[in-house]
Amino acid sequence: MSDVLTVPRSRRNIELVLLVLALAVAVGANYLAGIGREEPFNDYFWSTALTLGLMSLFIHVILRFRAKYADPVILPLVIALNGVGLAMIHRLDLSAAAASPDFTPVAPQQVLWTAVAIGAAAVTLILLRDHRILRRFTYISLIVSAILLLLPLTPLGLEINGARIWISVGFGTFQPGEIAKITLAIFFAGYLSTNRDLILLAGKKIGPLQFPRFRDLAPMAAAWLVSIGVLIFQRDLGSSILFFGLFMVMIYVATSRVSWVLIGLAMIGVGVFVALELFSHVALRFDSWINAFTPEVYDRAPGGSRQVVQGLFGLANGGLIGTGFGEGRPDLVTYANSDMIIAALGEELGLIGVVAIVMMYVILVSRGIRAALGTKDGFGKLLACGLSFTIALQCFVVIGGITRLIPLTGLTTPFMSAGGSSLLANWLIVALLLLISETARRPAPTGPMKDSFPEVLGVNGKPVKKRPEKEATR
Amino acid sequence: MSEAGELTVTLLRFGFLLLLWVLVLSTVGALRRDLVVGRRNKVGTPTAREIRRNPELVEEPAPGRPSARRLVVTEGPLAGTALDLAASPILLGRAQEATLVLEDDYASGRHARLFPQGSRWFVEDLGSTNGTYLAGTQLTRALPVEPGVPIRIGKTVIELRP
Numbered sequence: 253m254s255d256v257l258t259v260p261r262s263r264r265n266i267e268l269v270l271l272v273l274a275l276a277v278a279v280g281a282n283y284l285a286g287i288g289r290e291e292p293f294n295d296y297f298w299s300t301a302l303t304l305g306l307m308s309l310f311i312h313v314i315l316r317f318r319a320k321y322a323d324p325v326i327l328p329l330v331i332a333l334n335g336v337g338l339a340m341i342h343r344l345d346l347s348a349a350a351a352s353p354d355f356t357p358v359a360p361q362q363v364l365w366t367a368v369a370i371g372a373a374a375v376t377l378i379l380l381r382d383h384r385i386l387r388r389f390t391y392i393s394l395i396v397s398a399i400l401l402l403l404p405l406t407p408l409g410l411e412i413n414g415a416r417i418w419i420s421v422g423f424g425t426f427q428p429g430e431i432a433k434i435t436l437a438i439f440f441a442g443y444l445s446t447n448r449d450l451i452l453l454a455g456k457k458i459g460p461l462q463f464p465r466f467r468d469l470a471p472m473a474a475a476w477l478v479s480i481g482v483l484i485f486q487r488d489l490g491s492s493i494l495f496f497g498l499f500m501v502m503i504y505v506a507t508s509r510v511s512w513v514l515i516g517l518a519m520i521g522v523g524v525f526v527a528l529e530l531f532s533h534v535a536l537r538f539d540s541w542i543n544a545f546t547p548e549v550y551d552r553a554p555g556g557s558r559q560v561v562q563g564l565f566g567l568a569n570g571g572l573i574g575t576g577f578g579e580g581r582p583d584l585v586t587y588a589n590s591d592m593i594i595a596a597l598g599e600e601l602g603l604i605g606v607v608a609i610v611m612m613y614v615i616l617v618s619r620g621i622r623a624a625l626g627t628k629d630g631f632g633k634l635l636a637c638g639l640s641f642t643i644a645l646q647c648f649v650v651i652g653g654i655t656r657l658i659p660l661t662g663l664t665t666p667f668m669s670a671g672g673s674s675l676l677a678n679w680l681i682v683a684l685l686l687l688i689s690e691t692a693r694r695p696a697p698t699g700p701m702k703d704s705f706p707e708v709l710g711v712n713g714k715p716v717k718k719r720p721e722k723e724a725t726r
Numbered sequence: 727m728s729e730a731g732e733l734t735v736t737l738l739r740f741g742f743l744l745l746l747w748v749l750v751l752s753t754v755g756a757l758r759r760d761l762v763v764g765r766r767n768k769v770g771t772p773t774a775r776e777i778r779r780n781p782e783l784v785e786e787p788a789p790g791r792p793s794a795r796r797l798v799v800t801e802g803p804l805a806g807t808a809l810d811l812a813a814s815p816i817l818l819g820r821a822q823e824a825t826l827v828l829e830d831d832y833a834s835g836r837h838a839r840l841f842p843q844g845s846r847w848f849v850e851d852l853g854s855t856n857g858t859y860l861a862g863t864q865l866t867r868a869l870p871v872e873p874g875v876p877i878r879i880g881k882t883v884i885e886l887r888p
Contacts, residue, residue, distance in 0.1 A: 263756075
């Protein structure tokens, strides 16, 4: 865990310039999505543009006052991604509405969730001020994660498409697991930054690898149990990969021991083998990944490869420069607006557009890692690493699944997919990353330290009066 | 759709792709300052261009080891004597416990003290009879010593060397 110094400079003006560019991308995408198929500049267009514009300026103003030295590129990138996602969801709504008139559009609800999510990020920025406060909640956040993960198994839970990861709240559904990834990251960061030395120093050395003591493996076993439990009881492969990957990365960053990664990979190997033997849905996923183009697999009713193959056809149809918004047929893919949104964007924006989007994710994640390198405290380092890694892992699992590099698993594309809980969780992650980058880039206090020391107390317990002539020379 | 309308839509499509990349590239451009810092960490001394752009790079040359490494006597009975500086203070004077024992009739027993603080060395007069002179002016309090600036004690002149 090393420190990298940065020249302290606020750079909020650069953020404003980039934010204007990002809003141009977001609003431009929304304009293009509806062009030729609905009245331009209708109410929906204005509500989207105003939501994104006003909320992002709100965050910008908060940053100017509260976190002056925060990273200048995170906010514009996220706004651009969010806006392009909204545009694609709206464009798919238009296709679906043309096919069946009684279709309820998804996009207006997503705009509402965007406003809620950015508002939540703003509240986090205002109330939290310093991410180190979260360290006090290390074990509380473990309990909160457990509760959040167990909620879908209670009568509140809903089972949709075989996965039991949703709960029904008054106005819709919510995935508590999305929030659980933040609370789990807080727990791992707090636990590992406290017990790092213990885990590092105790243990047997076998060959070139130092293996940890058995009891230090307990949190790792807990993480493994959580992910396997999610896999068994909620039947959600994506989240279970995400939780376990998060823990592996954080423990590797904390200890820089390869042995942990080997143990983790061995454990996940055992888990995958057992899952393949026991659960038909995992085995079907693998089959439809390897034999995607076999007609029987393509046509199989549950767990067929139709979705991923249609996505690949869409990507092929898009080619290098894409068909343009509204010109392709991404609506043929099931779940085009959530799981498969990258395939839809790949069809309509082409390779050039999708690579730009992937680049935005890469820069976003690299800024998160940069904040981790820059901040001084171990908790902040681990938290920033873990949070930015969740974004990276989600992108990898989703885009890898769509391009058939790995089996397709149902994870959301951060900031783009339709789904309020994912959007909310990712905006909260952005708020935390902004706070951590602020402590990383803020200049160390210079000049007289007079004000930062507590007042000197005299014998009678009252503050000692300063001599007046000393005051006069100041 | 009319031909002109189709052309506009095509232009807008390409314009959007261009705009996406303008955003990505200007973001990368905005991050260049961080890369400058990365170079400083690797090489140590910033180039003239980097200093012009980031004046703060030179103001504080990374606290840690003081810049001066040697103490050299340039004039007086001990002329030519050199002493390697560690991170500990140095006592100058005629007394036997001094780090550099001056055989100089005009020096006091415990004449002056050189001590490192942060990245610099400071000289302080310890109440000597004839005084300590830094670059020709008599010391009244501890002052920082840059390498190459003469310190006069009696007939002896010493300098710090990098």
